[in-house]
Every structure is written in C-alpha cells, then in structure tokens.
Amino acid sequence: MKTRCIALLSTFAFAACVHAGEPRTDSYVENERDIAVEQPGPHEGTGTTTAYPFFDDAEGFETIFRKRALHPGASIGAHLNDKDEIYYILSGEGELMLDGETRAVGPGDAILTRDGSRHALYQRGSEDLVIFIVYRKRPATPTPTPTP
Template identity: 55%
Template sequence: QVARDHGATPVLVTPVARLLYDFGSLLDTHARYTLAMQQLATREHVALIDLNDRSMRWIRALGEQGARPYFLFVPEQHKADGTHFSVAGANAVACLVLREAVQVLPALQPALVRDIDCDVMGVGQGGDPARASQVVHEDTLARTQSGPHGGGGPTTAYPFFADAQGLPFVLRKRVLHKGAGIGLHPQHKDEIYYIVSGQGSYVLDGKQHDVRAGHALLTRKGSSHALQQVGEEDLVVLLAYPRN
C-alpha cells in the first residue's frame, strides 16, 4: 500500500531458480516461497511475475550442461556455483523478467529499444520428427565438384541441410581451390555470397569487383554474376538463396 500511496505500481517477482539437479531432474528449491508470493499477490491484488517458473523452464530448455556457462564458475570446485549468474546469465534472466513485465505494465512497451524474444514457455518440447532441428559438422558433408556454371577448376561443396524437409532456403559453403571459379550465369532468384576467407574477382552485371574476407555480395533476380578464385589461398564462400 505504501508504494501505491506514492504513485508507484507494485510488482512481485518470485525467486529465480537455481542450477541444482538431482538424478537428472531440476529441483524446485523455491516452491514454498513461490506459493507464498502467489497467495500474497492474489490477496493484495498485486501483479506477479513468476520468475521461478520462467527460469526453471529456461534452465530445463538449456539442459544441465548447457546452462552452466550462464552461472558463475568456481575454479576451486571445478563447477558452476548454481546460484550466481555470469554476465550472459544475468542478461538472459533480465530478458525473462522484462518479457513478463510488459504484460503486467504495458506502458513499458513503447520504451523498448531491443527485442525480448526470450520466451521459453514451449521450448524443448520438440516438433514434427520429419522436420527436426539439427546440428551437423561440415566434415560429414564434403563433396568434390568442378566449378559450377562452367567455372571449372577443383572445388569442395558443403550442402548444409540439403535433406531437411520444408526448409525454404539453401545454405551452402563452397571452397574454390586454386584456379577454380563459378562461371557467369543469369540469376533466377535472389542470392547472397559471403566471403569467409581468400580473395576473388567478382563480376556483377558486367562490373568487376575485387573481393576478400568480409565482403557480402547480393545478386538480385535478373542480374548475372561470376566469381573467380585469385591468389594462392583457397576462396571460401557461404551461399544462401531460396530453395524454390
């Protein structure tokens, strides 16, 4: 009531969860505190942010091992302390609090300058097995090919997620070894090249560009382009374009 008398809006926040697992299950160490605060919020008609619930969902979604970098590391014990957050953990928990705060205090929304897309309500439940998320390493994908579109020379292609069902875009890495190139061709869909390393000569609509690591090359539908490796170092390129 004191806060309200001074024109403030009280908001209760339940305790943040600890990184404490037992036999593979995350322990709810604040259950009684949470219940007491929920009862108080109901009795006094005060807004409540259930950070205990949100942070437990967040930790479960990360997994016991994945959550450790978000907590302070204790060198003497060779483990995370489970209570105090690293900078990354503090930022993540702050995002959880803010996401809930804008629900109970809508006036905050116009002041936001960054996204708060840190919802964990449904995280970790998985989806359609036929459209499963994946982690792959390029070592399992390497394909030796000549330069596409008549470019010639030796290249190594890495077709990431080529068999993923329903994926609307293509992501590919191509290494143009010495003398290799991607031949001149018309573009039938928007495409992006990103130069990871090496040097190349890029021709876009008849204009030549010297490109190197850090260059991003956007070719729009209707343009034509070609890329040639230059120098002694392999030219490594990431390519992205719509699948259809």
C-alpha cells in the same frame, strides 16, 4: 499450420522459417566433414571446388545454406540469376564480375545478386576462396495429372 519467416544477418546471412503452433522436433547439427563434396566449378566454372550443402535433406526447410571452397584456379562461371542470392566471403581473395563490372572481393564482403543479375566469381591468390551461399529454394513444380 501457419509459417512465419525471419531473416538474420550476422557474420553470415541466414534465413529460416519458423512454424507457429506445434514445436518442431527435427532440429539437428551437421558437420562439414560429413557432407563435403568435391565438384567442378558451378555454372560451367573452372577448376575444382568443395561444396558443403548444409541441411539439403531437411524436410520443409526452404533455405539453401551452402559453404563452398574455390580451390586455386577455380571459378563459379558467369550465369544469369533466376533468384535473389547472397554470397559472403569468409577467406581468400576473389574477383567478382557483377552485371558487367569487375571488382576484387575478400573476407567480410557480402554480395547480393538479384533475380536477373549476371555474375561470376573467380578465385585469386594462393589460398582457397571460401564463401557462404544463401538463397530460397524454388517450390517444387507439381507433376501434371494426366487427363483420362
């Protein structure tokens, strides 16, 4: 089966793969209230966040599409990226550290962090910093077959 990948950037970033030939019959809708997970700040960040891992269990779907709310005092800790990744700020105020430079970010800002880039994101202000995060899943590492 051939796969054709397309990317669309609108009010948020989204990438999807469309299978040519057979129509898919496993499309569905998820609501954030059903998948919300309270977590500490990722990458050893501070505070509390709420993650909304949309379509994490979708078979054959190669895109991570996540909403995350960084509650007051929360952060995504500084880390070296091992993939290209997009953050899109929906609401709130934040401070982005990207490759040693710091700047304020807010609603409407889209951030591209490349493989090898170092970054962190800090919630600032009194309201949650709410973002979409989009990146391509890494292929599963095959389990080595033992030799007799």
